[in-house]
Amino acid sequence: MKIVTKRDRVSLRRRVDQGTEEQRAIVQSILDDVKANGDKAVLAYTEKFDAVQLEDYKVTKEEMEDAFASVDGEFVEILEEAAANIRSFHQKQSSQSWFDTSEDGTVLGQKITPLEAAGVYVPGGTAAYPSSVFMNVIPAQVAGVERVVMVTPPGKDGKVPDGVLLAAHILGVADVYKVGGAQAIAALAYGTETVPAVDKITGPGNVFVALAKREVFGDVDIDMIAGPSEIAVLADDTAKAHEVAADLLSQAEHDARSSSVLVTTSQALAENVQTEVEDQLKSLPREDIARRSVEDYGMIIVCDTWEEAIETVNEIAPEHLEVITADPIQELGKIKHAGAIFLGPYSSEPVGDYFAGPNHVLPTNGTARFSSPLNVDDFVKKSSVISYSAQALQKNVDKIARFARLEGLEAHARAVETRKERWK
């Protein structure tokens, strides 16, 4: 992991895979096919891409219960405790409809309505990610979404990982379908005989999933297209080098394009973390991925002043930011851009990935400048409410008509003026 100064820092943005023209064309044809042919197309693509022939691709109640039974009770308890923590945090995010009244009789307000149906994409592969199920489903459930639908690609044996089913079962999600890739996104966006259409699709996936989400955006809502994960640690000389190194590597092991950055004013810490990273790398099972990540996208930035360090962190706008300093709460007001902020030495990043409660679906690629963690507001929509009174209209009708005419919209002016007859 190289040590650089602020001036030498390279930009971390734009590591999102945009896909090739060929990939885009493939995705478009899959979307069109599933839209036109429903289940038939879905099953054909599943055979083609997942190498398995399925007839019914909805996970049965028995499969869910078997998954639940396959895991020891202690682990189920850990998952249930994590789910309860996540639910508790997200419940505090809930917004309420509100109204404001005037003495003239006018009522103005904002009505909050949950989305009717939400779809969650859970990636396949060898590892199961129950935490991803929790983080995508719970905000939707807390928002009051009636129907949460989950899709995940089957293995060659036609099964999906127990960990995913277990997580779904704990949350009471009954709609789980064995389908992945662009065909899964198409099924969620347009519906098939088996899969109900949803209003919003969230969850990470490979480049085909990402391209398909971009393409259906507008017909349904989507979450942000996630890039590789990122961590920045802002630390002074009170930080312990081996803890900082371990936290940096926790993100580096995700993906060879993940980014781990230490920002500090302490040359001693910089050098000790560099040594620790090298030491700890050697014994990691995913050493190869983590090593490529820290070599290509990792960095230790030594700043001359603390102001420069803060500025650097804000320029990076990291997905995860750890603040390990003598008095971390003091820094909170200075941090402008970060998806999640971890304060103090006990707030090691994985605490937030699994257990503390806040969401782990966070803005990457510098989008923390303008994006937020996945949250309950993402699963509701607002409607303005205007109940204008006779008195209010009588007082303001000429102003409104004049405003409309200035904009060249005569029918607008006449619409409000038709009401004048009512008080003649």
Add this chain to the structure above:
Amino acid sequence: MKIVTKRDRVSLRRRVDQGTEEQRAIVQSILDDVKANGDKAVLAYTEKFDAVQLEDYKVTKEEMEDAFASVDGEFVEILEEAAANIRSFHQKQSSQSWFDTSEDGTVLGQKITPLEAAGVYVPGGTAAYPSSVFMNVIPAQVAGVERVVMVTPPGKDGKVPDGVLLAAHILGVADVYKVGGAQAIAALAYGTETVPAVDKITGPGNVFVALAKREVFGDVDIDMIAGPSEIAVLADDTAKAHEVAADLLSQAEHDARSSSVLVTTSQALAENVQTEVEDQLKSLPREDIARRSVEDYGMIIVCDTWEEAIETVNEIAPEHLEVITADPIQELGKIKHAGAIFLGPYSSEPVGDYFAGPNHVLPTNGTARFSSPLNVDDFVKKSSVISYSAQALQKNVDKIARFARLEGLEAHARAVETRKERWK
């Protein structure tokens, strides 16, 4: 305007102009050019597309003041009153940062931070739209955005409409630039020597503007791509046909692809509105546009039951919905999908376009199923805050490590476990 039953209703979705391959290629080359060459490229495109040679394209303080002086004081007062109403409504939308504490010392929370800079596109053409300036700028200002930047295409005389400058001046927006089209979106997204880069771009525009916004999404945030405007009126036999007709036509005059729909259980109202629309059309200055709109996208849907009428409205998910019935507040809970809901006979739609206070930037094309009016939350972002205590970590470290290992992420487990030394 044709009268149909629910069964005959045609879908209104998907009238958004997706652009041609050629248009997409043009937009891409403009974006690349402005990104690489800044002001030089901007001015070249302005000369090419707006047929005017500019040197300095920032609107001067004198131009702003001249625009302000060009309008009579009474009209300025109307604009100021409208701006005050809009500001007052949006102030009620503001969210606060919050924290939740545990007795073990853990603090979890959500920090709200305004975006640093927002850009507003104001369309050109013969008419000036001060209301569009208000509706895009005020939520950003209320959110606490430090810098609001406005762009609008110049006419051949190198000027921009007084109405737009006047509105900007009333709101205290000093950064106004004479640039339109895809080159304006590029300037806002990437910055030039003259135009500061922003974090979010809002405001409607032609197909080149829409395509450019789609393309820069991810580098910056954007609002939804707006389709032609829509109104649905849900009415019983207490509604007056000439008022309903006038309100329908107020949206029809916007665009030949605008959609105006009456949903009712009253055959008498249906027929009377049909006659009134025909009568009122004849005297409208924008008769041609409005006539094409009601013929191609207008409809009077007569339902057998009130439940069917409600269902129809929810299927349409209109941008604007008027409820003109004996007791409109009773219907509010049944309306699931609408951008803005206007209750009662005095809440004529233009009341909301200009004056009442709620935003007129609303979801179109059925996206009210999952999207909201432009609002203050669109100009802030959230960051999760996690301050875990020693006690909490000690209690939960083994659970977190086990969860991480189940997901195959050993470095995650080790990161939290490094802290164990602290309480040995």
